[in-house]
């Protein structure tokens with residue numbers, strides 16, 4: 001094809017690949033991670049937990065169902081997980097500019113150009129993924145002619161501050177008042193709460209919620225190293241002294257673990273897919289879950305009043321936590337899915353039930 005622009009992908013281990021641009025043309029650096037989901041690129045690309053990361057899709061053909069438009073519902077984009085593309089770049093094996101889907105409004109390439117996000121195709125994504133699985137996550141650069149950026153490790157930055165709401169926003173008018181600590185919340189978490197008769201008060205990541213009155217506290221997902229979030233961890237320590245229900249998802253789970261006194265560590269290459277099996281502790285029930293995380297909780301460091309709630313059936317890592325006698329629990333996976341299987345959405349019902357029980361007894 002004439003008019004094609006090539007770009008170089010350079011990995012931290014010195015290896016180089018040549019791809020063809022289908023997005024915005026700008027040289028960037030970030031942490032390269034892979035996702036094995038077969039669908040859901042609009043949701044993944046707008047998930048704030050991917051902030052600073054160069055995403056590789058192992059599914060070989062991307063772009064064929066285009067990208068949905070900016071329809072709003074409950075003051076949120078109905079088909080996106082946040083208001084913009086959050087990844088630093090997207091790498092795919094084969095890209096198609098031609099698309100067909102009932103709610104598509106533009107091509108993936110045009111959307112990425114609008115949001116100034118580079119994308120390359122024609123790269124052996126299978127080889128890249130095998131390399132990440134063997135050597136672990138690594139930094140990478142996408143370089144367009146002439147301009148080579150510095151290496152950038154996003155995990156050294158406070159990424160949560162970049163994606164959290166700058167001000168308080170209230171959604172809905174339901175009977176359960178939920179304060180949502182926004183560390184980079186996915187829209188579908190808010191939708192899942194609103195569906196269940198809640199008023200959601202979304203507050204910034206460093207907001208002092210310790211003096212607020214609410215029926216339940218929700219700690220969201222978010223990007224980067226959980227240990228960067230010192231204010232949120234300190235505030236959680238304070239509310240652990242009370243017994244108002246708390247639910248966390250992904251980064252929220254890690255923050256609750258850190259506040260409880262446990263430790264987190266970086267996984268070799270993380271869990272990013274739609275088919276992560278998690279077993280409910282004390283049972284043989286296995287749920288298939290949607291995941292996107294690079295860090296994990298060291299279960300051996302949990303204090304005695306906390307226990308694992310789910311464990312990953314592939315690698316035995318911690319997939320959730322619960323307090324032994326207070327209504328505090330969290331999942332490392334995404335019960336709100338979006339994209340991915342919705343089998344664990346009942347965890348939101350459990351949270352509502354905890355709030356009802358708590359109000360009933362207080």
Ligand SMILES: NC(=O)CC[C@H](N)C(=O)O
Pocket residue numbers: 049220221222223224225226249250251252292293294295296
């Ligand atoms: N989805 C998330 O909340 C991710 C949490 C954290 N940033 C991690 O990578 O482990």
